[in-house]
Amino acid sequence: GAGVSQSPRYKVAKRGQDVALRCDPISGHVSLFWYQQALGQGPEFLTYFQNEAQLDKSGLPSDRFFAERPEGSVSTLKIQRTQQEDSAVYLCASSLTGDNSPLHFGNGTRLTVT
């Protein structure tokens, strides 16, 4: 079946612009996660949802980052007033149940802030 789908695949933004990154999880998956991956590093946790509830947003680096999943399916990660340090790959993952269940990742959105 279809995996996790993320769009756009690449995004170039001028410093100060707002961006919105979309994630379509695997159908029926309850949990959805956002990670940030800098070049040469492992993915770092940003936030996660169980259905439409955002249960943990401890990894969001600043209040410029906002995530939502209003109907418990598609999720959007929004970054306001982008800065150069926001340049990274943003990965979305979903899992069937959450605890002790593998995360299935999309191929990410590569954000470049100029």
Place this chain on the structure above:
Amino acid sequence: GESVGLHLPTLSVQEGDNSIINCAYSNSASDYFIWYKQESGKGPQFIIDIRSNMDKRQGQRVTVLLNKTVKHLSLQIAATQPGDSAVYFCAPGGQGGKLIFGQGTELSVKP
């Protein structure tokens, strides 16, 4: 906070040899562990997982060993192939299914 360390940032092996990638973790409460493979330009791909009530699990050409006493995991790849070249991450599970990733080990397979 929790950390995950990998013993070698890079590993180079000859095609056909076996590969062993090691991983240390800090949180003794972790009870679920996953190994991922990440190729350039792609998201991490699930390889194999293991729960803390096991010390060994085998998949196709891969074996994961878990030593909870010393908080150590290893991934063994048998008969390594060029297609195995990638960055490998171990990821202990956390609360709510959140995974903590280390820096990764880059595996290069020489033909």
